[in-house]
Amino acid sequence: MCGRYAITLPPEAVRAFFGFAETPNFPPRFNIAPTQPIPVVFAEPRSAGRRRHFQLMRWGFLPGFAKDPQTFPLLVNARAETLAMRPSFRAALTRRRCLIIADGFYQWRQGGAPKRPYLVRPVDRGLMGFAGLYETYCDPTGGEIDTALIITTAANALMSRLHGRMPAILEREDFAAWLDVDGVDADAAVRLLRPAPDSKLELIEIGPAVNRAAYDDESLQRAVGEPIRAGVG
Numbered sequence: 001m002c003g004r005y006a007i008t009l010p011p012e013a014v015r016a017f018f019g020f021a022e023t024p025n026f027p028p029r030f031n032i033a034p035t036q037p038i039p040v041v042f043a044e045p046r047s048a049g050r051r052r053h054f055q056l057m058r059w060g061f062l063p064g065f066a067k068d069p070q071t072f073p074l075l076v077n078a079r080a081e082t083l084a085m086r087p088s089f090r091a092a093l094t095r096r097r098c099l100i101i102a103d104g105f106y107q108w109r110q111g112g113a114p115k116r117p118y119l120v121r122p123v124d125r126g127l128m129g130f131a132g133l134y135e136t137y138c139d140p141t142g143g144e145i146d147t148a149l150i151i152t153t154a155a156n157a158l159m160s161r162l163h164g165r166m167p168a169i170l171e172r173e174d175f176a177a178w179l180d181v182d183g184v185d186a187d188a189a190v191r192l193l194r195p196a197p198d199s200k201l202e203l204i205e206i207g208p209a210v211n212r213a214a215y216d217d218e219s220l221q222r223a224v225g226e227p228i229r230a231g232v233g
Contacts, residue, residue: 002165003034006032006105009028018127020053021053022053026039035074040054049178056146062135062145062147077152080190093189094186104120107166120201130170153165156198159201
């Protein structure tokens with residue numbers, strides 16, 4: 001799963017990488033947690049996934065049939081393998097696919113106590129687009145809330161040192177196809193969801209401060225060990 005992640009690169013770099021129209025100015029976030037606002041990229045209808053927009057949404061997906069957001073389970077992740085079979089996600093997979101902006105995420109190594117947190121980031125220190133779904137939830141009083149989640153897939157060999165799952169990190173050349181809900185059907189979109197190549201990521205053990213969502217500064221990512229990369233260690 002993915003329960004914490006980060007966006008620390010400048011807004012100008014984010015806009016250039018994802019190609020959205022807006023020019024948001026947002027501060028670096030080192031410890032984004034569920035229920036917080038997250039930046040999401042989606043495409044205009046009938047634009048082949050190329051006319052893109054930026055919007056903040058709540059991290060915690062609410063399907064339209066949820067009766068009470070306060071009691072409905074918090075859906076921050078969804079498994080790629082079962083998306084098409086789950087009533088909660090079927091409509092969004094067909095019509096409301098998005099990208100979740102990130103440049104790192106956190107995972108805790110399974111086994112042993114206490115669990116050790118790791119920062120997982122691109123070797124080139126660049127950006128990542130997680131595959132996501134979004135939904136605008138309408139409550140009984142007419143109020144609306146935009147919500148989103150991160151899709152996960154099986155871990156690659158590198159990530160499997162820590163956990164059996166990882167975010168579905170899309171290749172940049174696949175962004176348009178994932179966002180093109182008019183021209184790319186759900187089955188074809190799901191085929192884009194696969195583990196990232198081992199060579200693109202590195203694992204960095206960090207301190208326990210990331211365990212608390214209230215801590216959100218660059219010290220969280222201070223390494224306490226050498227980076228672990230594919231074929232090393």
